[in-house]
Amino acid sequence: MAKRLIPLFNRILVEKIVPPSKTNAGILLPEKSSKLNSGKVIAVGPGIHSKDGKLIPVAVNEGDTVLLPEYGGTEVKLDNKEYHLYRDDDILGTLHD
Amino acid sequence: MAKRLIPLFNRILVEKIVPPSKTNAGILLPEKSSKLNSGKVIAVGPGIHSKDGKLIPVAVNEGDTVLLPEYGGTEVKLDNKEYHLYRDDDILGTLHD
Amino acid sequence: MAKRLIPLFNRILVEKIVPPSKTNAGILLPEKSSKLNSGKVIAVGPGIHSKDGKLIPVAVNEGDTVLLPEYGGTEVKLDNKEYHLYRDDDILGTLHD
Amino acid sequence: MAKRLIPLFNRILVEKIVPPSKTNAGILLPEKSSKLNSGKVIAVGPGIHSKDGKLIPVAVNEGDTVLLPEYGGTEVKLDNKEYHLYRDDDILGTLHD
Amino acid sequence: MAKRLIPLFNRILVEKIVPPSKTNAGILLPEKSSKLNSGKVIAVGPGIHSKDGKLIPVAVNEGDTVLLPEYGGTEVKLDNKEYHLYRDDDILGTLHD
Amino acid sequence: MAKRLIPLFNRILVEKIVPPSKTNAGILLPEKSSKLNSGKVIAVGPGIHSKDGKLIPVAVNEGDTVLLPEYGGTEVKLDNKEYHLYRDDDILGTLHD
Amino acid sequence: MAKRLIPLFNRILVEKIVPPSKTNAGILLPEKSSKLNSGKVIAVGPGIHSKDGKLIPVAVNEGDTVLLPEYGGTEVKLDNKEYHLYRDDDILGTLHD
Numbered sequence: 178m179a180k181r182l183i184p185l186f187n188r189i190l191v192e193k194i195v196p197p198s199k200t201n202a203g204i205l206l207p208e209k210s211s212k213l214n215s216g217k218v219i220a221v222g223p224g225i226h227s228k229d230g231k232l233i234p235v236a237v238n239e240g241d242t243v244l245l246p247e248y249g250g251t252e253v254k255l256d257n258k259e260y261h262l263y264r265d266d267d268i269l270g271t272l273h274d
Numbered sequence: 275m276a277k278r279l280i281p282l283f284n285r286i287l288v289e290k291i292v293p294p295s296k297t298n299a300g301i302l303l304p305e306k307s308s309k310l311n312s313g314k315v316i317a318v319g320p321g322i323h324s325k326d327g328k329l330i331p332v333a334v335n336e337g338d339t340v341l342l343p344e345y346g347g348t349e350v351k352l353d354n355k356e357y358h359l360y361r362d363d364d365i366l367g368t369l370h371d
Numbered sequence: 372m373a374k375r376l377i378p379l380f381n382r383i384l385v386e387k388i389v390p391p392s393k394t395n396a397g398i399l400l401p402e403k404s405s406k407l408n409s410g411k412v413i414a415v416g417p418g419i420h421s422k423d424g425k426l427i428p429v430a431v432n433e434g435d436t437v438l439l440p441e442y443g444g445t446e447v448k449l450d451n452k453e454y455h456l457y458r459d460d461d462i463l464g465t466l467h468d
Numbered sequence: 469m470a471k472r473l474i475p476l477f478n479r480i481l482v483e484k485i486v487p488p489s490k491t492n493a494g495i496l497l498p499e500k501s502s503k504l505n506s507g508k509v510i511a512v513g514p515g516i517h518s519k520d521g522k523l524i525p526v527a528v529n530e531g532d533t534v535l536l537p538e539y540g541g542t543e544v545k546l547d548n549k550e551y552h553l554y555r556d557d558d559i560l561g562t563l564h565d
Numbered sequence: 566m567a568k569r570l571i572p573l574f575n576r577i578l579v580e581k582i583v584p585p586s587k588t589n590a591g592i593l594l595p596e597k598s599s600k601l602n603s604g605k606v607i608a609v610g611p612g613i614h615s616k617d618g619k620l621i622p623v624a625v626n627e628g629d630t631v632l633l634p635e636y637g638g639t640e641v642k643l644d645n646k647e648y649h650l651y652r653d654d655d656i657l658g659t660l661h662d
Numbered sequence: 663m664a665k666r667l668i669p670l671f672n673r674i675l676v677e678k679i680v681p682p683s684k685t686n687a688g689i690l691l692p693e694k695s696s697k698l699n700s701g702k703v704i705a706v707g708p709g710i711h712s713k714d715g716k717l718i719p720v721a722v723n724e725g726d727t728v729l730l731p732e733y734g735g736t737e738v739k740l741d742n743k744e745y746h747l748y749r750d751d752d753i754l755g756t757l758h759d
Numbered sequence: 760m761a762k763r764l765i766p767l768f769n770r771i772l773v774e775k776i777v778p779p780s781k782t783n784a785g786i787l788l789p790e791k792s793s794k795l796n797s798g799k800v801i802a803v804g805p806g807i808h809s810k811d812g813k814l815i816p817v818a819v820n821e822g823d824t825v826l827l828p829e830y831g832g833t834e835v836k837l838d839n840k841e842y843h844l845y846r847d848d849d850i851l852g853t854l855h856d
Contacts (some may be wrong), residue, residue, distance in 0.1 A: 179854035182826055185818050186848055195670065201772060213276060213351070222852070223818075228422065229335075230813035231327035236282050244279055244350065251851065253826065254795070262851055266283055269348065269359055270319070272276035310373060310448070325519065325810065328424035333379050333417075341376055341447065363380055366445065366456055367372035367416070407470060407545070421617065425521035429501065430476050430514075438473055438544065460477055463553055464513070466470035503643070504567060519713065522618035527573050527611075535570055535641065557574055560639065560650055561610070563567035601664060601739070616810065619715035624670050624708075632667055632738065654671055657736065657747055658707070660664035696760060698836070716812035720766050721805075729764055729835065751768055754833065754844055755804070757761035 180256045184222035187235050187265045190253070191216035191243065214245045215272055219260060244269040259271045277353045281319035284332050284362045288313035288340065311342045312369055316357060321358070332362045341366040374450045378416035381429050384447070385410035408421045408439045409466055413454060414419065429459045438463040471547045475513035478526050478556045481544070482507035482534065494495060505536045506563055524557045535560040568644045572610035575623050575653045578629065578641070579604035602633045603660055607648060623653045632657040665741045669707035672720050675738070676701035676728065699730045700757055704745060720750045725754045728752040761849045762838045766804035769817050772835070773798035773825065796827045797854055801842060826851040829839045 184190050196212040199205055218241045224234040237243055246269060248262035281287050293309040296302055315338045331340040334340055343366060347358035378384050390406040393399055412435045418428040425447060431437055444455035475481050487503040490496055509532045528534055537560060541552035549553040572578050584600040584649040589660055606629045613632060625631055638649035665710035669675050681697040684690055703726045709719040722728055731754060766772050780792040794838045806816040809845055821823055828851060834844035 179797065179824065179856060181855040182852045183855065184338035184852040185850055188851065190852070194776075215276065220852075226809055226815050227323060228325035228810035229327065230809035230811065230815060233323050233327055243278065244276075247348075251829075253851070268282055269285065269350070270279045270281040270287070270317075273278040273280065274276060312373065324420055324424035325422035326424065330420050337372065339378060342372075344445075365379055366382065366447070367376045367378040367384070367414075370375040370377065371373060409470065421517055421521035422519035423521065427517050427521060436470065438470075441542075462476055463479065463544070464473045464475040464481070464511075467472040467474065468470060506567065518614055518618035519616035520618065524614050524618060533567065535567075535628045538639075559573055560576065560579070560641070561572040562610075564569040564571065565567060603664065615711055615715035616713035617715065621715060623713050630664065632664075635736075643728040656670055657673065657738070658667045658669040658675070658705075661668065662664060700761065712808055712812035713810035714812065715834075718812060727761065729761075749829050753767055754770065754835070755764045755766040755772070755802075758763040758765065759761060 182220060182253060182255055184259070184262060186222050187225045187233075188222045188262050189218055189235060189237060189265050189268070190220040191250070191261050191263060192219050192247065192258070193211065193245070193261060194242070213245060213272070215242060216245055217242055221265070224265075237265060237268060237271060242272040244272055264270055276356065279317060279350060279352055281317055281359060283319050284322045284330075285319045285359050286332060286334060286362050287317040287364070288347070288358050288360060290342070290357070290358060291339070298300050310369070312339055313342055313358065314339055318362070319367060321342070321362075334362060334365060334368060339369040341369055362371055376414060376447060376449055378414055378456060380416050381413055381419045381427075382416045382456050383429060383431060383437075383459050383462070385428040385439065385444070385455050385457060386413050386452070387388070387439070387455060388436070407466070408441060409436055410439055410455065411436055415459070418459075431459060431462060431465060436466040438466055470473050473544060473546055473551070475509060475511055475553060477513050478516045478524075479513045479553050480505065480509055480526060480528060480556050481511040481558070482536065482552050482554060483549070484552060485533070486535070494530070504563070505538060506533055507536055508533055512556070515556075528556060528559060528562060533563045535563055570608060570641060570643055570648070572608055574610050575613045575621075576610045577606055577623060577625060577653050577656070578608040579633065579638070579649050579651060580607050580646070580647055581589070581649060586620070601660070602635060604633055605631055605647065609653070612653075623627050625653060625656060625659060632658040632660055650653060667705060667738060667745070669705055669739055671707050671746060672710045672718075673747050674703055674720060674728075674750050675705040675723060676730065676735070676746050676748060676755070677704050677743070678730070678746060679727070696727045698757070699732060700727055701730055701746065703728055706750070709750075722750060722753060722756060729757055736742040761843060763804060764837055764842070766802055768804050768847060769818060769827075770804045770817075770844050771800055771817060771847050771850070773827065773832070773843050773845060774801050774840070775827070775843060789852070795854070796829060797824055798827055798843065799824055799841045801844040803847070806847075819847060819850060819853060824854040828855055 193216040221235045248268050250263050253260045290313040318332045347360050348359045387410040415429045440461050444457050447454045484507040512526045521531050541554050544551045581604040609623045634655050641648045678701040682745045735748050738745045772827050775798040829845045832845050835842045
């Protein structure tokens, strides 16, 4: 059974971050509190060619934490873990502390 | 919890300016008075590549006050503050006193 | 309150010319008489990039009198005055005496 | 009141030719006889930029007699005369005796 | 009255060939027999510009016999004769004995 | 009556191969047995121009056996024989023993 | 009967991998267990031309194991074996142990 996926073109493989339902001190977070739809970049494709054939690399790197769009993403199960594939230009931005 | 977002491609992060409901002298402004849908640019992406691979930087800068389109914009909550993400070519212009 | 708007990309800011309802001699002009939908260019954006990254400046200049399309244009109120934003390629032509 | 219009981009200003209803000898021409939808070019725009920024001039010249498409054209009244604006690539061809 | 039309861009002027209803020996041809929708090229436009401004000439020449598509073509009456205008990329091919 | 057609642009002329209903030994082949929708290339066009004007030749050659798409193709009768015209980028591939 | 297909343009020929219904030890796998829609690349086309005529080769190679999209793919029967044709930019990624 395949364990690793190398995305093609400008696709990236993301493992979604499940937002904590409690604070570190164990207090339940309200359902509607600011839950970001974010994830960690596991693997990236080589990028896509511009109209005149130059390769434009993907805009994020492995290990980045990224803000995901509300919709979209293709679910992929690898080694019983769930990932999602996105095109890099659907990713809204990179998240930093 | 992520506190900072660096937009990707030609996206920009904007904090909307809430128009004052009263004048400085405390007089209530009529509901329909000229309320501009504007905001302050918090962060900008690197820009997008032209068809032949040249990077075209984003058209506004951090700190600019910008006139926003009537519709569009993706809401993003960071550190309990509300922001909006726009593509730079949806921004109508920069506002100046 | 912002008083000045610098349009972005190939947008231009126009102040519509209200056609006179009477001739100079005070004679009422018929409703249907040739009323041009025109305006004065107040401010212009820098233009847009061609597919291979060259900046193509806007096709009109501040101060030009322009023939506006029948539809379109985004209304913008600045300093209690009404303006309209257009993309330069929607403008039909420049008017001259 | 503006008397002259210089079209923008690849637009051209045309004055339609009203086909004669009688022959030179005064004989009434049948309604359906070959009436060409044609006009005279009054003014032309500078042309449009190709994808890589080169200016491609308009394909007709002032004074040309042109064959107009069955539909389209924006009506413009200047100095109480009626004209029509077309994009040059909608013009079918130039007419010659 | 105009007698000649020079097409613009990549348009071509064609005079349709009416397929014979009888063989040379006078035998009536069946209605459904292989009737090609073909025509003779009367005049051609200069061609169109590629995205980067090079002029690409029209793909057929005056005098060619061409296979026409089943649909399309703009009817044009010149000097009481009927012609049709096509864009050259709608023409299927050139016919030869 | 025209006997030969030279396709234009990236079109190719194909004569469909009628799959045998019996094996060489005369055994009737089941209706649903693997019948490929294929044909022989009779004539090819010159190809089409890329966006910047370079001619990109057609991807198949006269004499090739090609796998045809399930739909599409324009029927053409020449000299009482039936052919089909395709654009080369609709052809799925070339078939080999 | 043709036995081999060489795809055209950026198409690739894939033989789907039928996921095992039992583990190596013979234990029945649950219906819904992580079954990847994958296949082995049998043959690849030459690639497609960029807008300015450069040939961009296909992104996968013969022998690669690839993750297939949920939908799409054209079924092709060759020598009584079933294959599927995809465009390379529909392929999600390459799978590795």
